[in-house]
Amino acid sequence: MPVVAAALSSLVLVLLGSLYSSNFLSAGYLLLQLQIASFLGVVATGAMLVILLGGIDLSVPWVVTVGGVMSAAAAGWWGGAGANIAIPFGIACGALCGLVNGIGVAYLRVPSMIFTLGVNAVAQGLVVVRTGGFAPQDRATPAMHLIATGRSFLGLPNALLVWIVIGAATVFLLHRTTMGRAIYAVGNGERVAYLSGVDTRRVTLLCFVIAGACSAAVGVLLTGYSTKAYQAMGEAYLLPAITAVVLGGTNILGGRGSYLGTVVGVVLITLLQSILSVIQIPDMVRQIIYGTIIIGMLLIYGRGRRVSE
Numbered sequence: 001m002p003v004v005a006a007a008l009s010s011l012v013l014v015l016l017g018s019l020y021s022s023n024f025l026s027a028g029y030l031l032l033q034l035q036i037a038s039f040l041g042v043v044a045t046g047a048m049l050v051i052l053l054g055g056i057d058l059s060v061p062w063v064v065t066v067g068g069v070m071s072a073a074a075a076g077w078w079g080g081a082g083a084n085i086a087i088p089f090g091i092a093c094g095a096l097c098g099l100v101n102g103i104g105v106a107y108l109r110v111p112s113m114i115f116t117l118g119v120n121a122v123a124q125g126l127v128v129v130r131t132g133g134f135a136p137q138d139r140a141t142p143a144m145h146l147i148a149t150g151r152s153f154l155g156l157p158n159a160l161l162v163w164i165v166i167g168a169a170t171v172f173l174l175h176r177t178t179m180g181r182a183i184y185a186v187g188n189g190e191r192v193a194y195l196s197g198v199d200t201r202r203v204t205l206l207c208f209v210i211a212g213a214c215s216a217a218v219g220v221l222l223t224g225y226s227t228k229a230y231q232a233m234g235e236a237y238l239l240p241a242i243t244a245v246v247l248g249g250t251n252i253l254g255g256r257g258s259y260l261g262t263v264v265g266v267v268l269i270t271l272l273q274s275i276l277s278v279i280q281i282p283d284m285v286r287q288i289i290y291g292t293i294i295i296g297m298l299l300i301y302g303r304g305r306r307v308s309e
Helices: 002-020 027-052 060-075 077-084 086-107 112-131 142-149 158-176 178-188 190-195 200-226 238-247 259-278 283-308
Strands: none
Touching: 002 259, 027 060, 027 158, 027 178, 027 200, 027 238, 027 259, 060 077, 060 086, 060 112, 060 142, 060 200, 060 238, 077 086, 086 112, 086 142, 086 200, 142 158, 142 200, 158 178, 158 200, 158 259, 178 190, 178 200, 190 200, 238 259, 238 283, 259 283
């Protein structure tokens, strides 16, 4: 079972890390890892919904940046009064990017890989136009900084609480609503779902909108964490998010997966990143690891689907 395997792998990584440093087992270190995992977890939430449909969202890197840049920009509007709308405005910009993705994939019938890659390029261009190609000068609001770095409840990182709320809402959506059942139905067979009365285009559109909002929300969190937005702030999240989702047992071809598996996959990837950083493994080697995992899981799921058919 993928979830159990990922959980055991996470435990093994913690034990291996403890051999290198006893801090790996400390409560402070584990809470720090969960705080870092929260950023990846929110991105992975949106990525999972799209993958459950049998699609892929490659616009994550620059939609994250759009969320960060635009939330910080809004904070400076109207003499600083824009700080009240900075967070929702940044997330709304990401949702708008997701809406464009959804229209292209659901209504224009363009393959998700191609269309979202195009939207990623457009988002990159818009950010460059907005910033003039330089590092953004706008700063995060105190509220953004508090949400990203503060600990307001039982000593838990606020970013972790945000992930918990988003995760709980996602579990409710997938298992307690008609739309959740429709998402799985579309992933298992869009044509069959359509003939069964499911509005497949609307379901696809909403999933991409949620994915865009999740990516932008991480941009807001990252801006609060570092107090400023920066170029390409989402580049580090695309492959890890997809890898976490498929490691957690979500079928990369769609139709099967649980959010619990995605949570375990996110924790596993975060611990792996931490250990690779400690032993100073180059970033390119990490990309090779993520890519190899994705290819391997694709081959496994693809073979399994052909056998079942």
